[in-house]
Amino acid sequence: MLTVIAGLVAAVLVFFFIHGVWTSSSLARRGLREPPGPRPRFLIGNLLDVPTKDAHIAYAELAQKYGPVMQFKLPAQNMVFLSSAKAVSDLLEKRGSVYSDRPAFPMPELMGWGWNLTFKRHDESWRIRRRILHHNLHIGANAKHAGLQTHTALVFAQQLLESPGQFVEHIRRSAAANIMRMTYGLDIALKDDPLVKVAEVAMDSLPLPGTYLVDLVPALKYVPWWFPGAGFKRDAMRWTEYPKALINMPFERVKRDMELGTAQHSVVADALSQGASEDWATIVKEAAAVMYLGGSDTTVSTLMTFSLGMIKHTDVQRKAQEELDRVVGTDRLPTFEDRESLPYIEAIIREAYRMLPVLPLGLPHAAEQDDEYEGMLIRKGTSVFANIWAILHDPVVYPDPEVFRPERFLKDGRIDTNIPDPRTHHFGFGRRVCPGKHFADTTVYITIATILACFNISTAVENGVEVPPSGKVHHGLVSTPERFECTIEPRSTRVRSLIVDALDSEY
Ligand code: HEM
Numbered sequence: 001m002l003t004v005i006a007g008l009v010a011a012v013l014v015f016f017f018i019h020g021v022w023t024s025s026s027l028a029r030r031g032l033r034e035p036p037g038p039r040p041r042f043l044i045g046n047l048l049d050v051p052t053k054d055a056h057i058a059y060a061e062l063a064q065k066y067g068p069v070m071q072f073k074l075p076a077q078n079m080v081f082l083s084s085a086k087a088v089s090d091l092l093e094k095r096g097s098v099y100s101d102r103p104a105f106p107m108p109e110l111m112g113w114g115w116n117l118t119f120k121r122h123d124e125s126w127r128i129r130r131r132i133l134h135h136n137l138h139i140g141a142n143a144k145h146a147g148l149q150t151h152t153a154l155v156f157a158q159q160l161l162e163s164p165g166q167f168v169e170h171i172r173r174s175a176a177a178n179i180m181r182m183t184y185g186l187d188i189a190l191k192d193d194p195l196v197k198v199a200e201v202a203m204d205s206l207p208l209p210g211t212y213l214v215d216l217v218p219a220l221k222y223v224p225w226w227f228p229g230a231g232f233k234r235d236a237m238r239w240t241e242y243p244k245a246l247i248n249m250p251f252e253r254v255k256r257d258m259e260l261g262t263a264q265h266s267v268v269a270d271a272l273s274q275g276a277s278e279d280w281a282t283i284v285k286e287a288a289a290v291m292y293l294g295g296s297d298t299t300v301s302t303l304m305t306f307s308l309g310m311i312k313h314t315d316v317q318r319k320a321q322e323e324l325d326r327v328v329g330t331d332r333l334p335t336f337e338d339r340e341s342l343p344y345i346e347a348i349i350r351e352a353y354r355m356l357p358v359l360p361l362g363l364p365h366a367a368e369q370d371d372e373y374e375g376m377l378i379r380k381g382t383s384v385f386a387n388i389w390a391i392l393h394d395p396v397v398y399p400d401p402e403v404f405r406p407e408r409f410l411k412d413g414r415i416d417t418n419i420p421d422p423r424t425h426h427f428g429f430g431r432r433v434c435p436g437k438h439f440a441d442t443t444v445y446i447t448i449a450t451i452l453a454c455f456n457i458s459t460a461v462e463n464g465v466e467v468p469p470s471g472k473v474h475h476g477l478v479s480t481p482e483r484f485e486c487t488i489e490p491r492s493t494r495v496r497s498l499i500v501d502a503l504d505s506e507y
Helices: 002-029 055-066 085-093 106-113 124-137 139-162 164-184 194-205 218-222 231-239 241-260 267-272 278-312 314-327 336-341 343-355 388-392 437-454 495-506
Strands: 069-073 078-082 371-373 376-378 383-386 455-462 465-467 473-475 479-481 486-490
Touching: 055 069, 055 078, 055 388, 078 085, 085 371, 085 383, 106 218, 106 231, 106 241, 124 139, 124 267, 124 278, 139 164, 139 437, 139 495, 164 194, 164 241, 164 267, 164 278, 164 437, 164 486, 194 241, 194 278, 231 241, 241 267, 241 278, 267 278, 278 314, 278 343, 278 437, 278 455, 278 479, 314 343, 314 437, 314 455, 336 343, 336 437, 343 388, 343 437, 437 455, 437 495
Parallel strands: 078 383
Antiparallel strands: 069 078, 371 376, 455 465, 455 486, 473 479
């Protein structure tokens, strides 16, 4: 049976080889060229050139040689990597009608993640779910979440007072609490909440696209599960229960609460009250679940990058605290109304986004038709990646890109509008741009401002010896600084009462 699979793979490779030879000559006839890239090998194309570690850095280095539009040819598809702000804007932003599709992700689909709008093609099913997210998260709608975000930041600060050693757990809980409350109106426990557990297990089960051969040779998805060598199908069948639990558990809780008349105001409760059909309920359920997926680990990562910056650069921390003390004073905690008057905090947020993009290669867009760009042909079906990391680490735009230096965004004590705002790239592009970007950004602001107003963050000390963070980054579905310990101490004896007073008055 293994030989059948090998035969199938070989047939696919031969087909793409013949196709490749035929199309190169047709390209020349049209006066176009393929985007440059490493020379493809016979049958397997650039399969062996695909970097296995720190791919964003490896692609950025290759782009020095091949240019800002670089192509890798794989047996079943082409991949194009865009490494300049111009190419990204020209293609993913300005040609949104061409580049808003996603490549097929066979393995996640086999595992029961087909409902996830992040992986959906550019079709009506995606549009209708995305509309629900947009309705609740666009810049105007986002303002109504300010009370929730402030409350969550205060609870986070309170938890840091009680158990500063569990700082990472508190960040995770805080991101989850915001999303669960906004989406489902559910308040999660301070520790070990079962809904959060279910969501975390489900997210851990989601494989990185490309991990399985079937993602590179999609025809393999037709191999029956009982075939020897079709272990991926059996893996997929085993794991379908996780995404099912993720979408069903919190949703059923809201429905029950609605029946009992105890449901809190939430995205799901509001949307369900707008339609009674089964189809609508399914759409709402699926759109809601994607909020947790999209908004939890991403926000955690940015807050971890910020914390790392504070530990390594205590001078930056002091300057931010001086600004807070000057603008907000020491009798209350910062609010959203203060944001405009806190340029140094704003610069820190921008620097955290720039330093470690949560998705260094973004999520792949796919070309819906053949497209010509600067004499190159980008073929229909090509997966197009924006190398966000390369753009945000361009030394011409951001000198000494490896240094955490918020001052790069400031001029005469104000935000320098000549320096590109990393948010333009950090949250993706065009019609696929992150729908949660305003929610994420306001969460990040209020959390950072609250922490800096209340605490000093410094290197962990164990048995009298400083234990600095490794500074290493874990690249999974999202990129996050590796877990590190730190010392978190209240800035004054008044911090506890400031938090309690703010909690009493804010929410
Ligand atoms: C710091 C936090 C966040 C970062 C850095 C981030 C970043 C991104 C990026 C780079 C993309 C890919 C965009 C593209 O394809 O061009 C994306 C997509 C997405 N994000 Fe976020 N995100 C964050 C928070 C959130 C939040 C809070 C939510 C929801 C509440 C969310 C929901 C989504 C969804 C649903 C998509 C898929 C959009 C689509 O395919 O149409 N994200 N995000």
